[in-house]
Amino acid sequence: MAGGTQVSVPDEAQGAPVGLVGSVSAREERARPRAENAPWLRAEQDRRPEREILGRAAACLAREVK
Known part of the structure; x- marks a missing residue:
């Protein structure tokens, strides 16, 4: 890349499963x-x-009490 800029790549594009928090x-x-x-x-x-x-x-009890 020109100028030394870095582009952030989403985790799912890097092969990591989506939704991981630590190891869970x-x-x-x-x-x-x-x-x-x-x-x-x-x-x-x-x-x-x-x-x-x-x-x-x-x-049944309610009917008898009436």
Whole structure:
């Protein structure tokens, strides 16, 4: 280049993956909360039948009280 000027080349043009922050990619950053929430989601799915039964019992009780 003439005059010694430097041109900045974007990282993706240099072959580096887009979205890297240090050694953790953006995809990994999004996956971490999902992985942390997975046990909670499974526990909620396990309690779904109990919640249905309790909801039906509450509705039945409400009808009897009227």
